[in-house]
Amino acid sequence: MATADQIKRLIKAHIDQDNDKFRTVVLQIAAYEAKLGHTKLARELKTLIEKAPARSRVVQFDNQNEMLLMSMPDDKLSDLIVPDELRKRIERILDEFINRQKLHRYGLANRRKILLEGSPGTGKTLTASIIASELRLPLFTVQVDKLVTKYLGETSTKLRQVFDSIETITGVYLFDEFDAIGADRSMDNEVGEMRRVLNAFLQFSEQDQSESIIIAATNNQKILDKALFRRFDDVLHYAYPTEKEIEQLFNTKLCLFDPSFKPDSDLIRKTVSLSHAEISRICDDVIKQSILKETTITQERLSRLVEERLSVYDREAL
């Protein structure tokens, strides 16, 4: 059955008298039900909403597609701690999507093919969830490892199925760990499978005229083909947090548990070489420690956890 979140969104769309949103939520519920194997209900929902007096869009469900993992994330842009410039660029993607009809009237397209690149644990996957959630679209994560099979030739067929879905079910499609298919052509194996897959991706992506947002994310900018960058409407760069961002991360992660705790400058400085994901984990660890040992959060306890994590790198460097 529809999730509580979907029901809330449906009611909100009704209250706001937002037909488009109402229709989108019904289609999301139908897609969700189809994914659960409730195809009869999905079809009924789809028929009902198509009878509603407004533009209708034919949606087909491909619940056989094992490469796509569907979710309905609930993350807010305010959860993301990034430089203002990056936040503005994400806002621009959201804004252009929301106002896409207005742009279309002037022959312009909203930016919807996005490449996210940068260090691991800096919020690329989270950004895809946020975009889906803020636009109330389902998030489809493309299982790139399942896509790149060891069977020659099959990959392009699978990729076509993914693009069929992009066309028929509007959503945010995340090609996570994109380097698996985007790797530099010169690093190709002798059978040229990677090149074929990448070319197929570029070709499908170029032909794609859907409303879906396509996001490719990679930790490894260097191995990506330069020509590839030009094919995206936007390339967003992710980096490790600055001191100011580290402070913000500690504050937001710990404030629910202990609003009075504020990280001091020594602690922040010590944390500088860690990613957002690692700092989040340290915050979870210190909260767990406080619960289990019935202690409060202190600079020292956090500092020890930071050192513990840093020492892993020292050992790796040996």
Ligand SMILES: Nc1ncnc2c1ncn2[C@@H]1O[C@H](COP(=O)(O)OP(=O)(O)O)[C@@H](O)[C@H]1O
């Ligand atoms: N910029 C960020 N702001 C807030 N939290 C973050 C950020 N980056 C990462 N995190 C935390 O770390 C987790 C993992 O990050 P993720 O988005 O998977 O990183 P990436 O995809 O860049 O490797 C997130 O779910 C979130 O809890």
Ligand SMILES: [Mg+2]
């Ligand atoms: Mg990721």
